[in-house]
Amino acid sequence: MSTSHRSPRRRAVAVVAAAGALALVAGCSGGDESVTGGGKKDGKVTITMGLYGVMGFKETGLLEQYEKENPNVTIKAEVAGDEQTYYTALQTRLAGGKGLKDIQGIEIGRAKEVVETQADKFADFADVEGTDHFLPWKQSQITTEDGKVLGLGTDIGPMAVCYRKDHFEKAGLPTDRDEVAQLWEGDWNKYVEVGRTFKKDFKGGDVAYMDAASGLFNAMVYGYPEQYYNAEGELIHETNPAVKEAWGLAADAAEDGLSAKLRQFQPGWDPGLANGTFATAVCPAWMLGHITEKAGEAGKGKWDVAKAPKGANWGGSFLGVVEQSPVKEEAKKLVAWLTAPEQQAHIFQGQGSVPSSQEALDSAEVKDFTSEYFDGAPIGQIFGEAAQEIPDGQVLGRKDGTIKDTFSQGLVLIEQQGTPRDEAWDTTVERIEKAVG
Known part of the structure; x- marks a missing residue:
């Protein structure tokens, strides 16, 4: 300072x-x-x-x-x-x-x-x-x-993607943060496509491409001004195209076995960070502290930060x-x-x-700040630019947090139990109706 x-x-x-x-x-x-x-x-x-x-x-x-x-x-x-x-x-x-x-x-x-x-x-x-x-x-x-x-x-939650350089190398993917960002520039579908390549080509044990499909879902949804409510305070989670698009791509990732089948901040996720059981995590800025603490000294220099496909404010x-x-x-x-x-x-x-x-x-x-833990990543520049991409006038709703958590639980049904996506969607919508009245 x-x-x-x-x-x-x-x-x-x-x-x-x-x-x-x-x-x-x-x-x-x-x-x-x-x-x-x-x-x-x-x-x-x-x-x-x-x-x-x-x-x-x-x-x-x-x-x-x-x-x-x-x-x-x-x-x-x-x-x-x-x-x-x-x-x-x-x-x-x-x-x-x-x-x-x-x-x-x-x-x-x-x-x-x-x-x-x-x-x-x-x-x-x-x-x-x-x-x-x-x-x-x-x-x-x-x-x-x-x-x-x-x-x-x-704080605010501009978006990036945190990734393990050592895991990317074992999958034949670039490890330079600028080259990594180019792999999925402008489109979350590209991020999932990189995951399919990772799964096919990774040589080095049992490592998933991403930690949780719910992380991808949240990153996509929060890239739009409206998520679960409109400006009049009406619930729109069932009909909002942004929610449906995010659900569809997250379900694709879950069904294709690209995730470690975890829920962020729930049991199993911290050990996953510590043991390197996944290669990427959609990463709002505030998550860097959690990764630093839970991945610990063993993860220092192995984790890096790349620009996200699109801007968003999550958290x-x-x-x-x-x-x-x-x-x-x-x-x-x-x-x-x-x-x-x-x-x-x-x-x-x-x-x-x-x-x-x-x-x-x-x-x-x-x-001008760079992160020693994340291999010298210029996180001041990365997240500063990401902050400028946050959509204006994001609408907040009374039960945003509850709805977000419920969608995360719905994606877990697909990841962990193999529930068909349409059935998982219906279950999620029913749970939301009970939770928000």
């Missing part, structure tokens, strides 16, 4: 510390009285966080840094490996009003539901200064019609603060600091999560 950015950040931290001290003078409540686990006692502040996956705050040392620069603050972060499990628990806790954390992560597929049904459960960030650096469309996704801002953006998150938190103001200041441009650039350098801050995206720390 450049020296020119450090002084403003430290001044901001000083403001945070001073504000926290004033709050402590004004009043003090024991942490045992809190419904969120956080609280204030004896001049000290405890802030709890509920996170999922590899969001980068803990992994890149930012929480520890904040504690060092604010010695009156202790941060306790609980991280769930799977967002679907995390969100189910969060819904239960929001309904019951207990068991929550002061700060809760919110995945983009849940944002619309939170905005429409749980706005009263989250604090408003509209009055927090210094938060005008975000991409406008990012913050609009977590803002209510009356202007209440329920959280601040962390991205927010941090919100629970309205009932006894340390609400301190938690809001922590969120503002964690999502500030310099911290977003730091997380990008640490694990590849692309900032939702325009200021961070424009910084040299992001644009």
Whole structure:
């Protein structure tokens, strides 16, 4: 991180510390009285966080840094490996009003539901200064019609393809990232066709071409402005040509035996990364951190990153603060600091999560960054260009996350059980109807 950015950040931290001290003078409540686990006692502040996956705050040392620069603050972060499990628990806790954390992560597929049904459960960030650096469309996704801002953006999900160079070499395929990108340039059908070549020519054991057909499905669907809802809020998952096209190609890949028959972030996927049991994974930027952690030192330099066939935005998150938190103001200041441009650039350098801050995206720390883990890949350039290809005005729906998960489960029926695609589609549609009412 450049020296020119450090002084403003430290001044901001000083403001945070001073504000926290004033709050402590004004009043003090024991942490045992809190419904969120956080609280204030004896001049000290405890802030709890509920996170999922590899969001980068803990992994890149930012929480520890904040504690060092604010010695009156202790941060306790609980991280769930799977967002679907995390969100189910969060819904239960929001309904019951207990068991929550002061700060809760919110995945983009849940944002619309939170905005429409749980706005009263989250604090408003509209009055927090210094938060005008975000991409406008990012913050609009977590803002209510009356202007209440329920959280601040962390990352966005521009698309690439991560691949194992050693596996490509054993299949007689090029390994240079630019040449690899040319194999499937402009068309996800080409990506699947490369998979057929890989399966035919690979010499080196039992290795699948891709991890999961659902990854391909998501990458294709999120390349369009509308996925499961239209702009009027009506469900269109059964009739949307984009969904049908993605389902058809993903089913082709599953039926042709191109996948490792896994579900991303579910049991078996992490060992697959660690053991190299598949050669490619459709790879939104935030997935780089997960691959780095789970593939470990043994995967360093073997994984590389190539441009995806088409642009898309899959994923991205927010941090919100629970309205009932006894340390609400301190938690809001922590969120503002964690999502500030310099911290977003730091997380990008640490694990590849692309900032939702325009200021961070424009910084040299992001644009010129290369990844040592991914064999020197210019991920700042790759994902920066991919971010420009994200469709404008993507429509979010109340049950986007639930529908996405259900389609993933439907593709697993084809991969793991050999269910005919039409039957798997019908089953998926029925499950969606039950889930979303």
